[in-house]
Amino acid sequence: MTNEFPFEISPMFEGERVRKDDMFVELAGPKSRGFELVRAAGLDEIEDGRFNLTGPDLLSMQEGSRHPYAMIYRIAGKLVEPDLEAIVERRNHDFQNYIQGYMHLNQRYDIWVRISKDAVKKGLKSFEQIAKATMMLFKNELPFIEKIEASFITDPEEVEKQRADALKVYEARDARTKGLHDEDVDVFYGCTLCQSFAPTNVCVVTPDRISLCGAINWFDGRAAAKVDPEGPQFAIPKGEILDKVGGEYSGVNEKAASLSGGEFSRIKLHSFFEYPHTSCGCFEVVGFYIPEVDGIGWVDRDYSGSAPNGLAFSTMAGQTGGGKQIIGFLGVGVNYFRSPKFIQPDGGWDRVVWMPKNLKEKIKADIPAELLDKIPNEDEVGDLKTLRDYLEKKQHPITQRWAKEEAAPHAAPSEAVAQPAGAPLWSVPAGLPAIPQFGGGDGIKIVLKNAKITIERIILKGKEK
Secondary structure, eight states, X not given: OOSSSSSOBOGGGTTOOOOGGGEEEXXXXXXSOEXXXXXXXXXXXXXXXXXXXXXXXXXXXXXXXXXXXXXXEEEEOTTXXXXXXXXXXXXXXXXXXXXXXXXXXXXXXXXXXXXXXXXXXXXXXXXXHHHHHHHHHHHHHOTTOOEEEEEEEOOHHHHHHHHHHHHHHHHHHHGGGTXXXXXXXXXXXXXXXXXXXXXXXXXXXXXXXXXXXXXXXHHHHHHHHHHOTTSSEEEEEOOSEEETXXXXXXXXXXXXXXXXXXXXXXXXXXXXXXXXXXXXXXXXXXXXXXXXXXXXXXXXXXXXXXXXXXXXXXXXXXXXXXXXXXXXXXXXXXXGGGXXXXXXXXXXXXXXXXXXXXXXXXXXXXXXXXGTTTSOOXXXXXXXXXXXXXXXXXXXXXXXXXXXXXXXXXXXGGGOOOXXXXXXXXXOOTTOOOOOEEOOTTSOOEEOXXXXXXXXXXXXXXXXX
């Protein structure tokens, strides 16, 4: 694209991964701190192309080290307004992934960046080069930006200080949609920014459902579609409502089918189990079904431990992402917990049975008061046995579902599955696919109950005579 920089700049590098063994440094990410922020400014308030760095520059960092990292851009132009800040901010992910040897993941306060050893060998010496390339892309791709300046921060104390201010900005943006709901508008907005990492993902943003990354709400989508009609954010006419509770619309289904290459033809925006929204990989939180208690747990990107099912966020994120409809796992933005339509076909908050304490504290004001002490965190519950005991002791609403299961007719003896003493026979929730049975005759018969299994190869051998 240009000879000004010691690295290639092209959309072909979107989706490039910098593995641990190949990285020169890691910036922010799950084991450090960081953020990215865009603020609107007046044309006379900024100097176009200016760059400022607070903290050590790239070549002052030891190979293989990890550092905090913040990127703050100020933009100006006759058409620039505060409603565009989040949209421009999200494009930082897009444009920085055009840079060969530079991997940018996630958004807002969850950014994760790696720079490859090869990029440094080829001449990448300073964050200024990264900033200049990114600012060039912003102005080339978003012509309403007439001036832009960048401030990068790698000093730990300054990152923490500025991050606290950035969180207040994110919170104020999220609050704008509180009085607006899906039924109040005729148009939703779509986003395909993550398709370089999740080719079949189409993020549908509605007043009651923020983007999975948490960075784009309905107002942001509207502003982006207005100033950049050919960009990755676009209008989706709702069309006919097919399922009011689940949030299924003919217009959303048509757009999902066309932009996923036909892989998906139905999406229920507020359902966990039946035709759920696809999950990209930049989601802030992943939900996971726990068949042992017939409930749903949630774990956020900041939590480094294991959930009661024994899995870490990274493991479940790997299972959930990629732009697929994965039954039993679902990626969401944090602000979706504040939606009145939060997984409403599946029981809403009454179905939530576990979440880390930091996530719980973050959304404490939005959890129904009667459930606040009935949803355990990692300090109170660490495995499935203690989870069941806790829910039973606290008389969580999920126990009412257990009672219904226990009252239902049991399976025939030949189909019965051994359960712990006193445990109900869990049923597969609505929307889960039927579990296949293999074999017959003198061969083998496998009955799978409440299982999620990936099988690469099955070898069936007859008895030797």
